[in-house]
Amino acid sequence: MEREDYFFGEGQTSDSKKIYALVIYDIVDNRKRTKFAKILEGYGNRIQKSGFEVKISTRKFENLLNEIPKFCGSMDTIRVYRISGQNLVYKWGKDDNKTQDDLIIL
Numbered sequence: 001m002e003r004e005d006y007f008f009g010e011g012q013t014s015d016s017k018k019i020y021a022l023v024i025y026d027i028v029d030n031r032k033r034t035k036f037a038k039i040l041e042g043y044g045n046r047i048q049k050s051g052f053e054v055k056i057s058t059r060k061f062e063n064l065l066n067e068i069p070k071f072c073g074s075m076d077t078i079r080v081y082r083i084s085g086q087n088l089v090y091k092w093g094k095d096d097n098k099t100q101d102d103l104i105i106l
Contacts, residue, residue: 019061022081023052027071036071036078 023040027033027050037046043064044054054064065080072078 017057018055019058020083021054021056021061022083023054023064023078024048024081025050025071025076025078027073027076027078029073029076032071032073032076039067039071 021044023044025033025036027036033050037050040046040052040054043056043060044052047053054061056064061082068078068080
């Protein structure tokens with residue numbers, strides 16, 4: 001088990017203007033799901049097959065929220081959890097997370 005200390009808050013670090021969020025999804029259509037995952041790769045790091053952690057500016061967070069509805073049909077689910085405050089993340093297994101700057105690849 002690995003433990004990471006996270007502080008998802010305002011004014012505590014040099015990243016104080018960043019928004020931390022977890023995006024999880026269940027999209028039925030393969031093509032739409034693949035395209036959505038590629039969009040999310042431009043915002044953050046994949047942590048599971050259908051889960052991404054993002055650390056982005058407020059403006060880019062709003063852009064992400066505006067993009068999401070076109071990928072969500074009547075049989076799909078997409079959730080964005082905005083995270084704030086001090087948290088601990090306990091992890092087991094492979095960790096492919098890379099440091100992500102404000103880079104969006106379309």
